[in-house]
Amino acid sequence: MKTNSILEKVLANGNLAVTSECGPPRGAVPEKVKEKGQLLAGFVDAVNVTDNQTAMVRMSSLGASILLRQMGLNPLLQMVTRDRNRLAMQSEILSAYAHGIDTMLCLSGDHPHFGDHPMAASVHDIDSIQLIQMVKTMRDEGRFQGGAEIENPPKMFIGAAANPFADPFELRVMRLAKKVAAGVDFIQTQCIYNIEKFETWMEGVRNRGLHEKCYILAGVTPMKSAGMARYMKNKVPGMDVPDAVVARMAAKPKEEQAQEGVDICIETIQRLSQVKGVAGFHIMAIEWEKIVPQIVERAGLLPRPQVA
Amino acid sequence: MDYIQPFNRILLVGCNECVTVCSAGGRKEVGLLSSALQSAFLSAGKSIDIKEHTLERQCDPEYVEELVGMMDGVDAVVSMACGCGVQEVARRYKNKPVFPAVNTKFMGASERQGVWAERCQGCGNCLLGITGGICPIARCSKQLMNGPCGGSTNGKCEISKEVDCAWQLIWDRLKMLGQEERYLDIIPAKDWRTAGGGGPRKIVREDLAG
Ligand code: SF4
Ligand code: SF4
Numbered sequence: 336m337k338t339n340s341i342l343e344k345v346l347a348n349g350n351l352a353v354t355s356e357c358g359p360p361r362g363a364v365p366e367k368v369k370e371k372g373q374l375l376a377g378f379v380d381a382v383n384v385t386d387n388q389t390a391m392v393r394m395s396s397l398g399a400s401i402l403l404r405q406m407g408l409n410p411l412l413q414m415v416t417r418d419r420n421r422l423a424m425q426s427e428i429l430s431a432y433a434h435g436i437d438t439m440l441c442l443s444g445d446h447p448h449f450g451d452h453p454m455a456a457s458v459h460d461i462d463s464i465q466l467i468q469m470v471k472t473m474r475d476e477g478r479f480q481g482g483a484e485i486e487n488p489p490k491m492f493i494g495a496a497a498n499p500f501a502d503p504f505e506l507r508v509m510r511l512a513k514k515v516a517a518g519v520d521f522i523q524t525q526c527i528y529n530i531e532k533f534e535t536w537m538e539g540v541r542n543r544g545l546h547e548k549c550y551i552l553a554g555v556t557p558m559k560s561a562g563m564a565r566y567m568k569n570k571v572p573g574m575d576v577p578d579a580v581v582a583r584m585a586a587k588p589k590e591e592q593a594q595e596g597v598d599i600c601i602e603t604i605q606r607l608s609q610v611k612g613v614a615g616f617h618i619m620a621i622e623w624e625k626i627v628p629q630i631v632e633r634a635g636l637l638p639r640p641q642v643a
Numbered sequence: 644m645d646y647i648q649p650f651n652r653i654l655l656v657g658c659n660e661c662v663t664v665c666s667a668g669g670r671k672e673v674g675l676l677s678s679a680l681q682s683a684f685l686s687a688g689k690s691i692d693i694k695e696h697t698l699e700r701q702c703d704p705e706y707v708e709e710l711v712g713m714m715d716g717v718d719a720v721v722s723m724a725c726g727c728g729v730q731e732v733a734r735r736y737k738n739k740p741v742f743p744a745v746n747t748k749f750m751g752a753s754e755r756q757g758v759w760a761e762r763c764q765g766c767g768n769c770l771l772g773i774t775g776g777i778c779p780i781a782r783c784s785k786q787l788m789n790g791p792c793g794g795s796t797n798g799k800c801e802i803s804k805e806v807d808c809a810w811q812l813i814w815d816r817l818k819m820l821g822q823e824e825r826y827l828d829i830i831p832a833k834d835w836r837t838a839g840g841g842g843p844r845k846i847v848r849e850d851l852a853g
Contacts, residue, residue, distance in 0.1 A: 417785070443785050443787060446784050446785060446794075446801060448784075449802075457785065459786040459787070460832075460833075460835065461832045462785070462788050462789055462790070464788075464789040464829060465789070465830075465832040468832070498793030501791065501794065502795045502798065503810075503811055503814050506791065506810075513789055513826070513827055516827065516829060572793075572794035573793040573796060573801065
């Protein structure tokens, strides 16, 4: 085992892992973090804590992760390269580890163009692949990126994102190969609605043997309404929602659409469980955390394994 | 206009190099800006004396020296050169206020008539040799050196349908060159000292500097 991460242990035991996420609040309100944590406790192996997602200012991922850790949950610290240079990132990783946070996700982050501070300067001192390399060097060699030795190096279980649906499609497997070469331990994918395309991507992943070198958690997001389905299809870059899925949502009356969204999500999980190389699920119920227990239960993913 | 409001005698200086080519600060623009300023001030009830001059190159002390004779008769200088030219004039004529007339945005190339696009950020450690001749620093919105990000759609960048995704261009080019496997080489974290991270930059060529 490379780390003490519960997520790593669950995956190493061959269980289908379950992660979900908690978006920190836009204010100094720890209660909101705790509320979301409470909803997820016992249903997931780790909780992603997003880092100024969609380039909107929120409580920091580290701050909210510490709150969750204090409640006994396993936070998964997300870190984007947009907002910090390598000094700030390394110091934050030390702080996280000092608070018992041992799992993280390396991302480049959405462009500020999408958020509420489009006038901000992006940092991008390093990119997500270079961040993976840096965290790995800190863990395995006990050195900062600049070369100096670290006292009690942080042992992070290292994750990254993959989007099987973005362009150029033929590059998407190679992009994963690059992350694996950089030292990633696990992957959480973009939300999957186009199952055929995901399966094509997985085939490419297996052809390069990448599923044996990192754990792949398939991303799913339950949709609340046909409007949300249309929005994701048309407005969110790199999102692939087939017409058939939008139509299926729209065919239901408004008050039944949320339930339909949950059903689609559960069917997706069940179908993807059969795909060779899928090691678990990342359920992103955006501002809808309370639906996660139902999804996990109905998808047959309970009880969560007890590992220590 | 706010900049020069307090002054009566202005020297407006153009530059015959890059800003002429991109129609921002050459002889023609000097003439246009000069008459625009005069009429604007006139309608505000103020007369202003503008001298016009266009130098061969404003970033070179040899040419900036030409302005010596004109300096005495003016209160301020407005430069239509890029940021380098403005600073060179200010360095040479320490007792005259110098104002930029142009907001220098980037070093680019002409895409088509009337359209210029950013191509290089002068990072000082060029990656073009391994990225198929397309710069990921200046042309990827996130400066990704091992891209593309998950937002690349139909060849366009996630920030706008008007912006090409640099990594799509890089990939297309690598394919054309038959160098697809090159993409798998990880470009390591960049040393930004050459890009300005090490403080203001300077190039010294011993052979030319003497
Ligand atoms: S890699 Fe650096 S020097 Fe080369 S084109 Fe890009 S910014 Fe300019
Ligand atoms: S879409 Fe392409 S150009 Fe835009 S940030 Fe992503 S990789 Fe860079």
